[in-house]
Amino acid sequence: MQRGSDRLSRRQDDEMKHQLQGLLRSGHPTRSEEWHDPEPMADDDPELAAGPVPxxxxxxxxxxxxxxxxxxxxxxxxxxxxxxxxxxxxxxxxxxxxxxxxxxxxxxxxxxxxxxxxxx
Incomplete structure (x- = not known):
């Protein structure tokens, strides 16, 4: 079955769904290696005050x-x-x-x- 303009093949799409299944069910990262997880916000990342700027x-x-x-x-x-x-x-x-x-x-x-x- 032709899937139109999708970037991935059906096999790659199913593989990605399988890889994300644990994350989607649990709501938090499930990998044992920490380096796979996205980086948290750094302390020096810019943030904007909600009110007047000191x-x-x-x-x-x-x-x-x-x-x-x-x-x-x-x-x-x-x-x-x-x-x-x-x-x-x-x-x-x-x-x-x-x-x-x-x-x-x-x-x-x-x-x-x-x-x-x-x-x-």
């Missing part, structure tokens, strides 16, 4: 904004920035922070956006 998190905020607003045409207004963040599936806390910006201000760069979000 001074020591300014760099994290700027990096997150830069990552999600890369190749965004500047100057931009709040609405354009929010639209780009949603299109690029940015985290909700980041999008909510940008939604709080004044709508009548024009931002020339990611740095301007980060400075507007940072506490004075």
């Amino acid at each position: 001074g020591d998190r300014f760099e994290t905020l700027r990096l997150e904004l830069g990552r999600h607003l890369a190749r965004t045409p500047f100057p931009a207004h709040r609405g354009e920035l929010v639209r780009m963040l949603r299109e690029r599936h940015a985290p909700d806390p980041l999008t909510e922070l940008v939604e709080r910006l004044p709508g009548d201000t024009t931002y020339r760069s990611v740095q301007d956006v980060a400075l507007a979000l940072a506490p004075a």
